[in-house]
Amino acid sequence: MKRLTFYKPNSKNSGAAFQISIGKTNELFFKLIKQSGWDDVKKRGSFKDNVNSPQKSMASKLNALEAASIINSINSKVEFKTYHKSKNQNLMISFGLMLDKTTNQEKGFSLRILKEEATNSVDKIQFSMGFYPNEALLLKMFLEEYIKLSFEQEVQTQEEVAATLPQQSPAQTSPPSTDHGSSDDEW
Numbered sequence: 001m002k003r004l005t006f007y008k009p010n011s012k013n014s015g016a017a018f019q020i021s022i023g024k025t026n027e028l029f030f031k032l033i034k035q036s037g038w039d040d041v042k043k044r045g046s047f048k049d050n051v052n053s054p055q056k057s058m059a060s061k062l063n064a065l066e067a068a069s070i071i072n073s074i075n076s077k078v079e080f081k082t083y084h085k086s087k088n089q090n091l092m093i094s095f096g097l098m099l100d101k102t103t104n105q106e107k108g109f110s111l112r113i114l115k116e117e118a119t120n121s122v123d124k125i126q127f128s129m130g131f132y133p134n135e136a137l138l139l140k141m142f143l144e145e146y147i148k149l150s151f152e153q154e155v156q157t158q159e160e161v162a163a164t165l166p167q168q169s170p171a172q173t174s175p176p177s178t179d180h181g182s183s184d185d186e187w
Contacts, residue, residue, distance in 0.1 A: 004142045006135060009045020013038045017047045018111070018129045020142060026153045028067060028146050031059040032113060032127045058115050058127055060084055060091055064150045067143040070095050074109060074140045090116045098130055108132040 002022040009015040015035035022028055034056040036049035050056035062070075066082055073080040079096030091113055098110040113127040131139060 002142075002145065004138060006129070006131070007045070007047070008129065009035050009038065009047075011038055011040070011043075013045070015045050016127065016129045020139070022146050022149060026146075026149045028062045028064075028143075029059060030062060031057065032111070032129060033057040034127065054117070055125060058089070058091070058113060058125075060093070060113075064147050067146055071140050071143050071147075073097075074136050077106075086118070088118050090118060090121070109136045 001024060003019060004021075005017065005019045007015075007017045009017075013035050017033045017035070018030065020028065020030040033047045033050050035045050035047055036056065037046040038044075039046070066080075069080040069082070072078065073095050077097045079094060081092070081094045084091040084093065094112045095109065098107045099105065100107045107130070109131045111129045111131070115125045115127065116123070
């Protein structure tokens, strides 16, 4: 499995961890986890207590078109938005340029997700993760690798399907005529 992880803890205990991975069957998954603690002595954050909490973590799958849309957002600085609906949760996902609040200068990119449980559309949980330009470049390269693998998977799938089809022999063609008695008027 291929994976890319970013940890962004902070002393305010408002950080997040982001992991994106390509599974064994070339599916793209990502997970966001809210920070669960901060050790002031070691200056280190932790996330493990929130890994399995539906209120503090979320996971979803992306397809190749969505991956390409995130790459386009990084390249063009145009915001990408999508909506995922499943039997357990609904996600409003956006990825776009992040600006410094005081200077209005480009700071990097942000991933924002608004999650609502399928059975409760009133209580929404917000998740966010910032990516500095160098981190966005790593994310872009990872997504490009996923898209390349998805193309290879598609070719392999088509070849497997073609192998199951009955083989047909080429059509029988008549040998060329040796009769040279025809005139040009017959053409």
